[in-house]
Amino acid sequence: MKRRNRMSEAPERIWITGDASTGSWNSIKADFKGPTETEYVRADRIAELEAKLAKVIDFVAEVEAGPSWGESLVDWANLKVLNARTLLAELTG
Numbered sequence: 001m002k003r004r005n006r007m008s009e010a011p012e013r014i015w016i017t018g019d020a021s022t023g024s025w026n027s028i029k030a031d032f033k034g035p036t037e038t039e040y041v042r043a044d045r046i047a048e049l050e051a052k053l054a055k056v057i058d059f060v061a062e063v064e065a066g067p068s069w070g071e072s073l074v075d076w077a078n079l080k081v082l083n084a085r086t087l088l089a090e091l092t093g
Contacts, residue, residue, distance in 0.1 A: 052091050059087055 062083075067076035 055087060056091070059083065 063080055067073055
């Protein structure tokens, strides 16, 4: 049976898999009881996602505020569509 590659399925997570025993730095065998698989979440990936989310929140707040007094609604809408496309391209890489 082929093992799944969890790193490619979820790049923001790190999976550590082992059996019921492990070696240590001084080569003394150490046995442990408990889960044989541990999941860690990469802090750099979370920070990147939080930065992207902040950009989306800022954009939505701009749209929610609407155009300024005297600003052309058509020009404002066209600019927001352009900004949305730029933001989407940046977020999806």
